[in-house]
Amino acid sequence: MMQASLSLALREIVRFLRQKNRVIGALATPVLFWFLLGSGVGRSLVTPGFRGRLDYLTYFFPGIILLIVLFTAIFSTVSIIEDRREGFLQGVLVAPAGRSAILFGKIMGGTLLAVFQALVVMLLAPYSDHHPDARVLFHLIAMTSLLAVALTALGFLIAWPMDSTQGFHALINLFFVPLWFLSGALFPAGGAAEWVRTLMRFNPLSYGHEALQGLLATKQGQPLPIDLSQDYSIICATTLLLVMACAVQVSRRS
Template sequence: MSELEAIYAIWLREFRVYLREKERAISSIVSPLLWLFAFGTGLGASVAIAGVNYQLFIFPGIIAMTLMFTSIFYGMYVIWDRKLDFLKEVLVAPLSRRDVFLGKMLGGVTDAMIQAAVLLMLAGVLGIPVTSYGALMALPAMLLITVCMTSIGLFFGAVFSSFESFQLVMQFVLWPMFFFSGALFPLENLPGWLASLTYFDPLTYGVDAMRGVMLGMGKMPFEIDLLVLGVFTLVTLWMGASAFERMGKI
């Protein structure tokens, strides 16, 4: 059997589940809108950054947030799959663990990208002037963020066996990664030590790339952003795949 067929089968399973679980899709669109409204409109009433309306400033960051949380939650859902033994069916099928990982990863990327695409389309409705050129250029950065974050999620999902560890990941990995990525505020005013830490955050490059092409407010060249994010993504892909291989052997 060709490996692609098997990867496609895993992806198809995830996609069919996604299509049937509308609650998950709806909630992942509503919460970024809430952020945009509460922070963008609320805080934006008294704050502007570099002469740009705050709602506009955080829009790329909120898209990055949607991608990140959807992807990581999706990945950690593997814990649930394992608890309910759904995963066993896949683990005894004649395909490698790496292919199981790739199929799952692509499934998560699809979910997250659909959500982000809906948000991008809503930009016009919300009065956020994002050109179709800007949106199109943002796509490669969005894709890299999603692949990177889904892999991180699947890695944690494969390594941890309880939801309690999920809380720890939330507090020590997800929130810091989000807060210090520049999604909500510019990073240049941070104290030096903290500013240098942000360079180890893959989301920093994703947010910068998106803000660069959408608003013309990038701090680093677009190509550099993509390159660094690409390296992070390769590392997390490798981490996720090897975690799946170990999980399969038990």
């Protein structure tokens, strides 16, 4: 099964690299969004939990990393519907490797693509006043990988029973856009209404964004400004639940 999963993951990566427009769009869109929105909102932002005022380009940068992971999850799982339409999925389903190979192959491919794109965009970190060292970079890759697995699994969960890409995008917007908006990517929880803060507390992506923001705010050679244990625990639990839900869904015969 592992060999089949690796082959399917490699297929996702090759498919991505062969679609030049997709490569450009996947990398340029979040960066453009970060620059235009970050410059347009204002030069500074009062952010609870941080000292003084914070440039919005600096605040918004972790949210863009999260957005890249989210975009990758969408585009890597919509291929399930395309594979079913082209007959490729049916061929894999009857192969000896079984259905689990599809699940792990898709998740592995989506995760690798998300981490790669996030690392490319992280090269812009110094321009947003972030200077991660090797220790911070390790945690950034670990947290980004967990978020990528979770979001790709959620995309897989939505895409698996669907036969229409239009329906998939409609549902994915219903799930993913609120998750991102309520993660703290666009605005800090401290300045929001009470009911919004409550929703943000129950949003697992809030803890992923909190971890990314705290890590990127760490100065070189200094201790981490936040305790990552809660963030890791919540994201790991969410990831495990979503992957298990995908495994149950894939095992059902239809």
